[in-house]
Amino acid sequence: MARKSLVGVVADELLDRIVAGEFPPGTVVPGELELSAKHEVSRMTVREAMKTLQAQQILSVERGRGTFVNPLSRWASLEAVLRAASEGENDAAAAVQLIELRRMLETGACELAASKVSAEDLARLGKHIDTMQAAHEKNDVASFVEADLAFHDVILHASGNVFVAVLFEPLHRVLETRRTQTSKVPEIQEHAIGHHRSILDALAAGNPDQARQAMDAHMQQTLDDLKNYVLGA
CATH class of the missing domain: 1.10.10.10 (Winged helix-like DNA-binding domain superfamily/Winged helix DNA-binding domain)
Incomplete structure (x- = not known):
């Protein structure tokens, strides 16, 4: 041993x-x-x-x-890939692919959540957006990232699909690292807050198609922001 x-x-x-x-x-x-x-x-x-x-x-x-x-x-080890994505020096491709993965899973989760989300879930989502706004105004990146991650976590669980949240759990560390990297840019924070409000509106309306489209638009903006502000593509 x-x-x-x-x-x-x-x-x-x-x-x-x-x-x-x-x-x-x-x-x-x-x-x-x-x-x-x-x-x-x-x-x-x-x-x-x-x-x-x-x-x-x-x-x-x-x-x-x-x-x-x-x-x-x-590579065939998820743990090793996540280490490379969160700690690697030359990982632009991994950063883009992570957003692509999120886009595939989170748009579907948001669509499912639209017909299952509770009033308590909606209240939590609104609270997380308020926290993001306050953190943005104070330039508190750590609090902004925490609220951002929590917002998405509520939606994953509200989807009612147990596999979705479990699949995302190993990604938490790399997602936190990525959010901290991108959320240092005030413009990216503003974009995220606006898209989160649109997602909340769609979920509150109980419209699955609108919810999917709102999350998809958020993922596209996240990808664009990564390329424009962080990777310089």
Whole structure:
């Protein structure tokens, strides 16, 4: 059990270096001898750690050439992908793809919520918007992000689909990181508040089509803001 734990530590440290950009996709990672010396472990421990990352398709072995870092699109570990998306240095594609994922799931959740949302849910949504507005006026990014995340969480649960909220739970850390990054821009805050009000109006009207369209417009604005204000695309 102790050796397995040590293998995990070495695998995590190597993944940290990959995520940090020390070993970009397509590059060769150091050999067993170099890694065993750096981590002060046996070559067998390093070999098992490498196998762990290979099983997650983070690394691939080409006989006679070495062990290479795979592009993020090939990784098979959700945890590793989320680490790369929240901590990576060159993750513009991951940022865009995260919004694409949200668009696919949240528009549907909003459509479902329109026919199921309770008066208590609507009141909570309105309160979260008020908190966002107050935080915007005080330039309190942390409070703004907290209220923003809470607003969307109410809708996910109001959809009545248990799978939706469960699917989003692992994304919380990366969503918080992304929101903090984008919400530092006052214009993005203003856009978000306006779209959240439109979403609330659609939900209060009990109109599924309008609710889907309102959330879809919000996701499009989020994508546009990311490209224009953060990525400089």
